[in-house]
Amino acid sequence: MARDALSKALAEFPTASPFPFALDEKRCLQLNLAADGDVLESTDPADATAFDGWIRSKLSAAGADYAVGGYGEDRRLYRISDLFGSASEEPRTVHLGIDFWLPSGTPVRAVLPGVIHSTRDNKAFGDYGPTIIMMHEIAGHRCYTLYGHLARPSLLGSKPGRRVEAGEQIGWIGEPHENVGWPPHLHFQLIRDLEGREGDYPGVCKASEREVWLARCPDPNLLFRLDALKARRKRSSAKHLPVKGAAKRGSKRASERNAERKTAATTRSRSVRAAKGR
Secondary structure (H helix, E strand, O other), X not given: OOOOHHHHHHHHOOOOOOOOOOHHHOOEXXXXXXXXXXXXXXOOOOOHHHHHHHHHHHHHHHOOOEEEEOOOOEOXXXXXXXXXXXXXXXXXXXXXXXXXEOOOOOEEEOXXXXXXXXXXXXXXXXXXXXXXXXXXXXXXXXXXXXXXXXOHHHHOOOOOOOXXXXXXXXXXXXXXXXXXXXXXXXXXXXXXXXXOOXXXXXXXXXXXXXXXXXXXXXXXXXXXXXXXXXXXXXXXXXXXXXOOOHHHHHHHHHHHHXXXXXXXXXXXXXHHHHHHHO
């Protein structure tokens, strides 16, 4: 699929790691929390301590330093909070950002140069907790980045209007009591247009609205360029797109099978007549 102008500009723009280390210099575990991915076994996602322990066990088993994943995943675990929809409506389950699972207190840095647009402590259970949104001008295109699940002191030094350079620290990853029920991690999201919002923007959408929201929130891996996420994105996209020519190939195979059956039937009939003749 051809990239639009903003996506192309982001893919070519120099970026910084969101942490004090280069992402490709440490061992990374691609963690899939979609319904068809890594299963939480008996772990209750509403229990942040147990959920964190499960993630740590996965990291240990893989010999990895941090886990990453999430863009476009259809996750059932959002059922832990009414924030994502009640039982009488379609829930929001498709994740619109990338999650970096790292210990609380890990410094968080700006990935792109820009200005602090707005901040908010989104305190509802299952929400972002302390959140920073930055505004950027990239090759003539405006866009925004959202940093969620931060430590509360992050908001004190990130006042709206502050100019921030790529690689400059803007906060720290928060603890579960700060990021309202989640294990320590950074939620990073790219947004084309905030549509008037401040300090908050949906990070999860309904499955029926998936393509609309993914268009509003481009893949953050345009900036991180992690090979593990590129491979995951291709597999995920394949599940949601029709295979070109599949119907024609299926029809052709059916015709071939019918022809084979007719040929076999004719051969059997001739063999029977020949036997009778003998």
